[in-house]
Amino acid sequence: MIDIPTAEEIRTVADRIRPYIHRTPVLTSASINNICGAELFFKCENLQKAGAFKFRGATNAVMTLKPEETSRGVATHSSGNHAAALSLAAQNRGLKAFIVMPRNAPEIKVKAVQGYGGQITLCEPTLASREEILQKLVRQTGAIFIHPYNNPQVIMGQATACLELLEECPNLDMVISPVSGGGLLSGTAISAALFSSGTSVVGAEPAGADDACRSLKAGKIIPLANPETICDGLRASLGTLPFSYIRTLVDDILTATDNTIIKAMHIIWERMKIIVEPSAAVTLAVMLEHAELFKDKRIGLILSGGNVNLEKLPW
Amino acid sequence: MIDIPTAEEIRTVADRIRPYIHRTPVLTSASINNICGAELFFKCENLQKAGAFKFRGATNAVMTLKPEETSRGVATHSSGNHAAALSLAAQNRGLKAFIVMPRNAPEIKVKAVQGYGGQITLCEPTLASREEILQKLVRQTGAIFIHPYNNPQVIMGQATACLELLEECPNLDMVISPVSGGGLLSGTAISAALFSSGTSVVGAEPAGADDACRSLKAGKIIPLANPETICDGLRASLGTLPFSYIRTLVDDILTATDNTIIKAMHIIWERMKIIVEPSAAVTLAVMLEHAELFKDKRIGLILSGGNVNLEKLPW
Numbered sequence: 001m002i003d004i005p006t007a008e009e010i011r012t013v014a015d016r017i018r019p020y021i022h023r024t025p026v027l028t029s030a031s032i033n034n035i036c037g038a039e040l041f042f043k044c045e046n047l048q049k050a051g052a053f054k055f056r057g058a059t060n061a062v063m064t065l066k067p068e069e070t071s072r073g074v075a076t077h078s079s080g081n082h083a084a085a086l087s088l089a090a091q092n093r094g095l096k097a098f099i100v101m102p103r104n105a106p107e108i109k110v111k112a113v114q115g116y117g118g119q120i121t122l123c124e125p126t127l128a129s130r131e132e133i134l135q136k137l138v139r140q141t142g143a144i145f146i147h148p149y150n151n152p153q154v155i156m157g158q159a160t161a162c163l164e165l166l167e168e169c170p171n172l173d174m175v176i177s178p179v180s181g182g183g184l185l186s187g188t189a190i191s192a193a194l195f196s197s198g199t200s201v202v203g204a205e206p207a208g209a210d211d212a213c214r215s216l217k218a219g220k221i222i223p224l225a226n227p228e229t230i231c232d233g234l235r236a237s238l239g240t241l242p243f244s245y246i247r248t249l250v251d252d253i254l255t256a257t258d259n260t261i262i263k264a265m266h267i268i269w270e271r272m273k274i275i276v277e278p279s280a281a282v283t284l285a286v287m288l289e290h291a292e293l294f295k296d297k298r299i300g301l302i303l304s305g306g307n308v309n310l311e312k313l314p315w
Numbered sequence: 316m317i318d319i320p321t322a323e324e325i326r327t328v329a330d331r332i333r334p335y336i337h338r339t340p341v342l343t344s345a346s347i348n349n350i351c352g353a354e355l356f357f358k359c360e361n362l363q364k365a366g367a368f369k370f371r372g373a374t375n376a377v378m379t380l381k382p383e384e385t386s387r388g389v390a391t392h393s394s395g396n397h398a399a400a401l402s403l404a405a406q407n408r409g410l411k412a413f414i415v416m417p418r419n420a421p422e423i424k425v426k427a428v429q430g431y432g433g434q435i436t437l438c439e440p441t442l443a444s445r446e447e448i449l450q451k452l453v454r455q456t457g458a459i460f461i462h463p464y465n466n467p468q469v470i471m472g473q474a475t476a477c478l479e480l481l482e483e484c485p486n487l488d489m490v491i492s493p494v495s496g497g498g499l500l501s502g503t504a505i506s507a508a509l510f511s512s513g514t515s516v517v518g519a520e521p522a523g524a525d526d527a528c529r530s531l532k533a534g535k536i537i538p539l540a541n542p543e544t545i546c547d548g549l550r551a552s553l554g555t556l557p558f559s560y561i562r563t564l565v566d567d568i569l570t571a572t573d574n575t576i577i578k579a580m581h582i583i584w585e586r587m588k589i590i591v592e593p594s595a596a597v598t599l600a601v602m603l604e605h606a607e608l609f610k611d612k613r614i615g616l617i618l619s620g621g622n623v624n625l626e627k628l629p630w
Binding site for chain 1: 337340342343345346361362364366430581584585587588589590591621622625626628630
């Protein structure tokens with residue numbers, strides 16, 4: 001038994017975060033349609049504020065805090081997009097954000113967090129160190145921990161991207177979303193279940209960090225050991241709450257190699273003139289590697305983010 | 316006396332080309348607003364089919380040909396975006412497109428033309444050679460020459476970008492468009508005059524190819540001698556027909572250096588996650604160089620195109 005949010009609950013979340021987020025465009029590309037032999041609709045969360053869908057979930061989590069919970073701010077550990085998203089969401093409500101980041105986090109991500117007023121505490125680049133430093137910080141400050149994906153308010157926030165996609169493109173055969181911790185994929189699956197009929201949901205994962213794919217097959221969480229992928233946004237281990245939705249609502253999880261992911265990223269940049277990070281391009285990459293599954297179908301792809309170091313491209 | 320198209324004529328053009336073009340999104344960026352101290356609305360023609368606004372004018376020109384004119388196809392000379400746009404527009408009507416391109420045209424532009432079925436004839440990289448080879452080609456084939464900007468149907472097509480922008484953002488203080496041959500700027504000025512009140516129109520030009528700026532000041536066309544700018548889309552000389560509109564309807568033309576243009580391009584890529592070519596970034600660049608003129612205003616910027624060699628970025 002899992003407790004799936006209702007359509008009304010997701011719509012309430014969409015109304016709540018609407019004043020803060022971008023309604024991102026859904027773009028199409030005739031030339032990529034030709035490459036894939038299918039009709040593709042790209043939901044451009046790379047154009048979301050703070051550069052990724054993460055801002056939806058972070059905003060919903062921050063805005064649903066009770067007034068008495070807010071006085072000491074929010075906290076999280078993240079090397080990536082959730083850190084910037086939470087900082088901006090907190091700033092919008094006038095709250096402090098305490099962010100634990102690994103020492104080796106890319107400078108561009110550190111700067112983004114600082115730009116949104118987040119207060120950074122550095123830690124060692126291990127999960128153990130991240131969690132230890134975060135616990136200490138939460139004890140010291142009294143800030144509320146907002147988990148990047150193992151949090152129902154975060155998941156309902158991420159669900160609004162697929163809701164908007166389905167509002168514009170109601171008759172999709174399939175929606176593809178990247179999967180890492182599982183917040184976006186589970187939110188996507190919830191909205192596909194609530195707001196469409198006959199739209200199947202597929203997760204896309206790098207072959208070098210395929211714990212969600214294995215977990216779905218095994219029917220239980222197989223922890224991720226040593227992720228090896230260019231997708232810096234897809235190196236987290238699948239969360240328990242997202243997995244409870246994914247195992248029920250997601251039809252399949254497919255993988256692609258880093259080579260195909262880089263190729264897909266280049267195709268999107270070149271043909272669509274938008275900047276996506278490798279973690280977003282994995283959606284097109286699985287279509288390229290498993291073309292036969294998608295032929296002649298109408299397919300939505302959630303382009304999750306666009307935070308890339310422009311001085312260091314993978315081609 | 317100039318004969319300005321009517322609102323009804325521009326709307327008819329918009330209706331005519333609608334089935335073929337993308338209605339491109341208007342995007343905003345809180346962080347670029349902060350940098351500029353103004354409220355900016357970016358009309359993203361870099362996301363247009365074939366990667367630039369040129370497809371609007373080319374489509375209108377091709378679709379307004381009389382049936383008896385079409386049997387032998389269309390022709391043009393261009394090293395850039397008009398070549399690809401005309402090839403695609405011709406393909407959409409089932410016509411041949413003959414394109415004269417200089418031998419040194421970037422491979423990416425050659426491939427784009429070929430991808431849309433354009434038939435390329437190479438020429439020397441001089442205007443004289445381009446025109447000579449084109450004339451010969453037109454004589455041999457009987458194709459109709461579609462000039463990239465000195466053509467009323469092309470200008471009316473380009474005007475639809477600003478029409479769409481004003482439909483979404485009706486109360487702009489100002490619209491900024493790049494200027495080279497003048498097709499986009501004159502179309503923009505026509506739509507601003509017809510579909511808004513109190514919206515001033517500013518052209519943006521690289522300092523190293525500032526013939527439109529000089530021409531507007533002199534009240535007559537000052538030909539461009541030796542353009543030196545990174546903006547490969549802005550090296551054409553101002554056309555007589557666009558100039559007749561520009562001198563009447565455009566309030567000012569401002570310039571920016573290549574350094575500022577590259578900086579503006581990087582800001583747009585980094586903050587907005589979209590790919591613009593230098594010729595589009597010149598609009599933001601003039602805001603950076605002449606900040607005092609734009610303070611606290613609501614400003615529309617036409618991002619003209621996104622065709623960039625991703626293997627050879629200017630930073």
